[in-house]
Amino acid sequence: MMLISAQVNIEAAHFTPFGGEDDARRQIHGHSYLVRAWVEAEPGVEDLDRLREDLTAASLPLDHALLNEVEGLSGPSMEAVADFVAQRLAPLWPGLRKVSVARPTLGYEVIRELA
Numbered sequence: 534m535m536l537i538s539a540q541v542n543i544e545a546a547h548f549t550p551f552g553g554e555d556d557a558r559r560q561i562h563g564h565s566y567l568v569r570a571w572v573e574a575e576p577g578v579e580d581l582d583r584l585r586e587d588l589t590a591a592s593l594p595l596d597h598a599l600l601n602e603v604e605g606l607s608g609p610s611m612e613a614v615a616d617f618v619a620q621r622l623a624p625l626w627p628g629l630r631k632v633s634v635a636r637p638t639l640g641y642e643v644i645r646e647l648a
């Protein structure tokens with residue numbers, strides 16, 4: 534078995550509870566997020582194009598959205614984005630093992646691992 538993965542970019546806005554009352558992160562602002570899914574699969578069996586298409590569809594409700602207002606998203610954090618995508622992708626991809634969300638400009642990444 535191997536891990537195969539595909540990545541999509543989403544643009545989203547949020548406001549966060551981080552920092553003090555005058556912290557700029559409490560105002561609505563936008564970011565680019567890289568969302569990646571890993572699937573355990575036999576080499577050459579699963580279609581990476583289909584994985585990317587399904588990942589795009591799973592992430593679509595978040596793209597150009599205000600994360601704080603997305604139904605089913607537990608919050609505006611990177612972890613919440615990873616869980617949202619993982620929950621939508623897992624039924625389509627039983628071999629799904631990880632979903633990560635990265636903010637490369639900050640060097641931040643979170644990973645939801647699935648059994």
Ligand SMILES: Nc1nc2c(c(=O)[nH]1)N=C([C@H](O)[C@H](O)COP(=O)(O)OP(=O)(O)OP(=O)(O)O)CN2
Pocket residue numbers: 549551557558562563564609610611612638639
């Ligand atoms: N466990 C988590 N901790 C933090 C998260 C998170 O998602 N999970 N997120 C943040 C903030 O988003 C982080 O401080 C970045 O702040 P933000 O305003 O989103 O981005 P910046 O303005 O700093 O970066 P730019 O790329 O310049 O917009 C903190 N902790």
Ligand SMILES: [Zn+2]
Pocket residue numbers: 547549558562563564
């Ligand atoms: Zn932010």
